Amino acid sequence: xxxxxxxxxxxxxxxxxxxxxxxxDFEVKAYIANAIDxxxxxxxxxxxxxxxxxxxQFAPDNTxxxxxxxxxxxLQLEASLGKENYYHGDPISIKIKINNDTNKxxxxxxxxxxxxxxxxxxxxxxxTKAVCSEEFGETINANSTFExxxxxxPLLANNSEKRGIAVDGRLKDGDTNLASTTxxxxxxKEMQGIIISYxxxxxxxxxxxxxxxxxxGSDVIAELxxxxxxxxxxxxxxxxxx
Numbered sequence: 418x419x420x421x422x423x424x425x426x427x428x429x430x431x432x433x434x435x436x437x438x439x440x441x442d443f444e445v446k447a448y449i450a451n452a453i454d455x456x457x458x459x460x461x462x463x464x465x466x467x468x469x470x471x472x473x474q475f476a477p478d479n480t481x482x483x484x485x486x487x488x489x490x491x492l493q494l495e496a497s498l499g500k501e502n503y504y505h506g507d508p509i510s511i512k513i514k515i516n517n518d519t520n521k522x523x524x525x526x527x528x529x530x531x532x533x534x535x536x537x538x539x540x541x542x543x544x545t546k547a548v549c550s551e552e553f554g555e556t557i558n559a560n561s562t563f564e565x566x567x568x569x570x571p572l573l574a575n576n577s578e579k580r581g582i583a584v585d586g587r588l589k590d591g592d593t594n595l596a597s598t599t600x601x602x603x604x605x606k607e608m609q610g611i612i613i614s615y616x617x618x619x620x621x622x623x624x625x626x627x628x629x630x631x632x633x634g635s636d637v638i639a640e641l642x643x644x645x646x647x648x649x650x651x652x653x654x655x656x657x658x659x
Contacts, residue, residue, distance in 0.1 A: 426611040511566065530615060534613055
């Protein structure tokens with residue numbers, strides 16, 4: 418099986434959607450033929466069998482340090498992840514440092530995990546869905562500093578009714594997770610199918626003060642890409658068919 422084929426991914430339909438879900442899957446087909454290499458032969462259904470398989474990628478063994486982003490306007494924000502690779506179901510740790518040298522107060526911090534789905538087939542479409550979102554009521558006064566580590570955990574169970582969420586394999590499989598990050602090899606930049614990536618988005622809400630402060634405040638936003646995948650089974654390879 419060619420290594421540059423996309424992994425098995427399905428887009429979750431909405432409650433009122435009908436028909437087959439959009440996705441990528443693979444089928445092994447075997448049949449009994451009367452002639453060798455006769456492309457025009459009509460094969461009867463009773464002489465045919467099919468086996469659906471899934472192509473799955475597993476997380477690489479190497480553990481790289483997590484990304485870090487620094488923003489200096491209008492306040493100084495530093496956000497970093499504990500590591501680059503996370504397994505499905507693991508809490509994601511985000512360390513945040515803020516030097517609020519403005520005359521405004523921070524009223525809350527919002528942390529979300531966004532799934533980016535690029536459908537690269539006959540046309541190219543990109544969808545971004547928040548698969549986890551939490552608000553933390555942290556008050557950071559003007560001319561003060563703040564440092565804290567937060568954790569969020571994106572789970573398919575919390576997105577079971579969300580239309581368009583990408584999942585690994587087929588929806589009816591009991592071991593289905595949110596779709597894993599797609600790892601492209603150096604020569605696979607033109608891979609077609611459904612390409613998945615993730616990022617943590619940190620939004621710091623800076624109030625403008627006054628009676629309308631909560632309505633006129635601005636957000637300072639930092640984005641941190643990361644990899645979300647399943648661990649490689651003992652003795653397994655990076656890509657598995659099952």
